[in-house]
Amino acid sequence: MKKPYLIIPAALLILSAVSVFNVQAQDYRSQRETMVRTQIRARGINHGPTIKAMRNVERHLFVPAVRRNRAYEDNPLPIGHGQTISQPFIVAYMTQLVNPGAGDKVLEIGTGSGYQAAILAEIVDEVYTIEIIAELGESAQKLLKELNYDNLEVKIGDGYYGWKEHAPFDAIVVTAAAEYIPPPLVEQLKDGGKMVIPVGSPFMVQNLMLVEKKGERITTRSIMPVTFVPFTRKE
Numbered sequence: 550m551k552k553p554y555l556i557i558p559a560a561l562l563i564l565s566a567v568s569v570f571n572v573q574a575q576d577y578r579s580q581r582e583t584m585v586r587t588q589i590r591a592r593g594i595n596h597g598p599t600i601k602a603m604r605n606v607e608r609h610l611f612v613p614a615v616r617r618n619r620a621y622e623d624n625p626l627p628i629g630h631g632q633t634i635s636q637p638f639i640v641a642y643m644t645q646l647v648n649p650g651a652g653d654k655v656l657e658i659g660t661g662s663g664y665q666a667a668i669l670a671e672i673v674d675e676v677y678t679i680e681i682i683a684e685l686g687e688s689a690q691k692l693l694k695e696l697n698y699d700n701l702e703v704k705i706g707d708g709y710y711g712w713k714e715h716a717p718f719d720a721i722v723v724t725a726a727a728e729y730i731p732p733p734l735v736e737q738l739k740d741g742g743k744m745v746i747p748v749g750s751p752f753m754v755q756n757l758m759l760v761e762k763k764g765e766r767i768t769t770r771s772i773m774p775v776t777f778v779p780f781t782r783k784e
Contacts, residue, residue: 654718
C-alpha cells in the first residue's frame, strides 16, 4: 500500500523560509556585536563613527558563501584571485587612523570585496575606490549597488595614479602593500589630509604607515607591523 503524499501549504513553506532567514539574520547580528565588542572596542578602537559602521555593515555579505560561517572571525579570509578581506580589527584600525567624518571625500586603493569601502561609505559623503582586478571590482560594484551605497563609485584600474578627477581627498586608505608610497597619492591628499598605507616587500611583514600633509610638509609615521597582499600594478 502506497503511503499518502504529505501536502504542505505554500504559505507554511514561505513562513518556514522566512523563519530560517530571520534566525540567520539574528545570528549574524549577534556575531557582529561580538566582533565589535571583543575585536574592535576591546583593542582600543574608540572612534564613534568607525564603531557604528563596523556594527552596521554586514561583513558576511562580502565573503564567499562557503566562508560566511567564518565572516566575523578575527582573521583575514580569501576572496579569490589571490586576494583577501582584511581582519576586522585592521579595517577598523585603518579607518580610525584617517579619522573620517561626515562631509569628507575619501579614496580607497584596493576595493577587493568592497567591505572597507562600505565601512567608509557609512561615515563620509563620498567614497571613490579603485580595483585593478576586473572580476573583483565588478563584483564589489554590483554588491555595493545592491546595498544602496549611492555615495560610492568604483573604478577598474591601476590605483598607483589615484583618481585625479575627484582629488583632493580628505583621506586615502590603501589596502595593499606597496614597496614605497606612491607620489601621485600624496599629491592628491588635501592640505590637512591623511593617508594610511602598508609599505614593504610583498609576502613579508610590512609597516603600516600614516602619512599626513600639512601645507608643503609631508610627515610619515610607522604605526605597526602588518601583512597585506601586494600592491598590484598594470604591466
